Amino acid sequence: MLFPIKMIMASEPAAPERVKDFLLAHQARENVATPFYVLKSLVSSPRLFDVYWRSFNMESVSVAGDTFLDKYTMLGDSRQKTFAISLDQWRILERVYKDIVEFSSRDSGVSKVQVWSIDPNLLSHEQMKLAVAVTYNDLELLDEPRLCGALNELLSSYNVECYWAFRCYG
Numbered sequence: 001m002l003f004p005i006k007m008i009m010a011s012e013p014a015a016p017e018r019v020k021d022f023l024l025a026h027q028a029r030e031n032v033a034t035p036f037y038v039l040k041s042l043v044s045s046p047r048l049f050d051v052y053w054r055s056f057n058m059e060s061v062s063v064a065g066d067t068f069l070d071k072y073t074m075l076g077d078s079r080q081k082t083f084a085i086s087l088d089q090w091r092i093l094e095r096v097y098k099d100i101v102e103f104s105s106r107d108s109g110v111s112k113v114q115v116w117s118i119d120p121n122l123l124s125h126e127q128m129k130l131a132v133a134v135t136y137n138d139l140e141l142l143d144e145p146r147l148c149g150a151l152n153e154l155l156s157s158y159n160v161e162c163y164w165a166f167r168c169y170g
Contacts, residue, residue: 007044010131011118019043019130023158033161036151040134046116047135048087052080053097056111061085062120065112066147068132075150079108084131086119129154138164 008015022042023034058081062068065082069075085093090113103110114135123131133151141147141164151162 005041007042009044009118010046010127010134011123012127015043015130016124016126020158023160027159033159036133036148036155036160036162039130039155039158039160043130043134045134046084046118046120046131048115048117051090051094051097051113051115052100052103052110053093053113054100054103054110056083056097056113058083058111060121062123062128064114064116064120064132065135068128069147069150069154072129073150073153075146079106080110080112081108082112082114084114084116084120086121087115087117088119090115133160133162 008018012018019039019042023038026038027034061083062085063071063082064084066075066078067082100110116131118131120128120131133155136147136151141162145164148162148164152160155162
């Protein structure tokens with residue numbers, strides 16, 4: 001086992017290779033997938049917060065979240081598309097768009113915009129796969145169990161297994 005564990009960002013140039021080496025070193029048994037939480041212990045989530053914007057101009061913006069999974073896996077996306085922008089982009093765009101608090105789940109005019117600590121447009125496809133994967137939190141995985149299947153498909157080349165088991169504490 002490698003100590004200490006130093007978290008990295010998905011934007012690091014060698015992130016995909018470092019992740020594969022790390023996961024191999026932390027594999028419990030040969031030919032057994034490494035749990036998703038191990039990946040999340042290495043790669044820092046770039047997701048800072050979310051906003052919901054109506055009529056969002058999606059030109060030159062990266063898809064993220066469920067929309068990314070829908071594009072590259074068998075997950076069916078919701079009506080609200082998900083995009084990622086950098087914190088710097090958000091600081092400019094927050095003056096243009098109003099944050100929507102209440103809307104119908106059938107309203108496709110509303111987009112979920114994740115604000116990231118890094119610019120998603122600068123990531124390679126492999127870096128983006130890692131970044132999108134680690135943005136999911138436990139409650140999102142609990143609310144939509146199909147996400148684990150989509151993440152397993154997305155991360156198959158990393159031999160990572162995402163699964164949700166309800167945890168009891170105490």
